[in-house]
Amino acid sequence: MLPVELIESYCRLNVGHGNEVKVVGKAPLLWAAMVFLTGWSAGASGDSVAPYPELYIAVADGNSADLRPSDDARVVAMLAERSAALSKNEGLVLVVVTHGWFERYNWTREMALAMERRAGGSTVICGCFEWRALARRVNPVDAARAATQTAGPLLGDKILKLSLEWDHVHLIGHSAGAWVISEASEAVARYTKAPIHLTFLDAYVPPFWDQGRLGKVAEDPNVAYWADHYFTRDLTLGATEKPLTHAHNVDLTRVDPGIKDHRLPHYWYHGTIIGQYDENQRYAGKELWYRANGVRYGFDRSLEAGLRNWRQNQKLQMGAEAIEITPDRPPAWLENLANLFR
Ligand SMILES: [Ca+2]
Numbered sequence: 166m167l168p169v170e171l172i173e174s175y176c177r178l179n180v181g182h183g184n185e186v187k188v189v190g191k192a193p194l195l196w197a198a199m200v201f202l203t204g205w206s207a208g209a210s211g212d213s214v215a216p217y218p219e220l221y222i223a224v225a226d227g228n229s230a231d232l233r234p235s236d237d238a239r240v241v242a243m244l245a246e247r248s249a250a251l252s253k254n255e256g257l258v259l260v261v262v263t264h265g266w267f268e269r270y271n272w273t274r275e276m277a278l279a280m281e282r283r284a285g286g287s288t289v290i291c292g293c294f295e296w297r298a299l300a301r302r303v304n305p306v307d308a309a310r311a312a313t314q315t316a317g318p319l320l321g322d323k324i325l326k327l328s329l330e331w332d333h334v335h336l337i338g339h340s341a342g343a344w345v346i347s348e349a350s351e352a353v354a355r356y357t358k359a360p361i362h363l364t365f366l367d368a369y370v371p372p373f374w375d376q377g378r379l380g381k382v383a384e385d386p387n388v389a390y391w392a393d394h395y396f397t398r399d400l401t402l403g404a405t406e407k408p409l410t411h412a413h414n415v416d417l418t419r420v421d422p423g424i425k426d427h428r429l430p431h432y433w434y435h436g437t438i439i440g441q442y443d444e445n446q447r448y449a450g451k452e453l454w455y456r457a458n459g460v461r462y463g464f465d466r467s468l469e470a471g472l473r474n475w476r477q478n479q480k481l482q483m484g485a486e487a488i489e490i491t492p493d494r495p496p497a498w499l500e501n502l503a504n505l506f507r
Pocket residue numbers: 367396397398399401402404405406427
């Protein structure tokens with residue numbers, strides 16, 4: 166067992182056995198150690214880390230898809246081909262997912278490919294942004310700073326180099342990656358007319374940082390903007406469970422199949438792309454709950470999942486108290502009816 170797994174199981178076991186208060190006191194330290202070791206062990210496990218931040222784009226390869234750097238000749242050719250085939254009222258949609266502080270393996274690649282399988286094709290371009298070399302800092306605040314000052318502007322630059330004609334841009338970021346997508350969206354808003362959709366997954370807000378800076382582009386009246394934020398109340402405590410001013414907030418804590426898992430939102434979001442928890446990832450085989458108040462949350466809230474879905478978002482208020490997703494139950498009238506026959 167890797168050291169990180171030992172620490173992780175220590176957290177889980179203790180919380181699971183009712184010592185929650187005791188563990189919560191140590192949690193930030195344990196979490197820091199755990200995430201540090203996950204990053205350290207990635208090198209040992211052979212999951213290579215790009216030395217420089219890179220945007221990868223899914224390119225069809227026979228019946229499957231492959232991810233290529235955004236300046237690869239095949240990506241450039243694909244974009245030219247797709248642009249040329251657009252009808253008058255069509256435009257290209259871009260969706261990119263990115264990770265946060267210290268990553269053991271690059272789950273964003275799998276999510277990008279899952280999105281490509283579900284929604285990729287003529288108008289939707291799917292990708293992921295890897296900045297793991299920059300995210301490997303001892304202090305998570307330094308990773309958030311690198312996200313804001315370096316990785317975010319770089320992602321924005323790479324998106325704009327691909328095209329200035331995007332019809333819609335959707336950026337998804339986990340943890341400190343929230344700052345990457347927020348910064349990148351400012352560049353996109355500055356140079357394109359694309360409506361912007363940001364999806365924050367357990368956004369990390371360092372102490373004394375203003376959460377209102379995430380998705381600040383919303384304050385520009387000339388930008389069409391909507392964002393969703395999925396979070397859990399987990400071992401990382403208040404650092405990753407703040408409802409955001411510039412997002413529709415959704416609390417996943419009650420449908421967490423694990424115990425207070427900071428990573429749940431990205432496994433869960435992947436699940437909403439494919440309709441279930443991925444069989445090769447954590448929580449395989451567990452029930453996926455993603456509805457509240459008649460709304461299907463997760464990937465279904467994106468334009469890539471359909472224009473009607475995206476339009477419905479206008480009714481979902483940003484900056485309000487979080488909507489809580491709970492395990493679905495049959496409606497009360499159906500339960501009452503079933504009781505009559507028992
Ligand atoms: Ca959290």
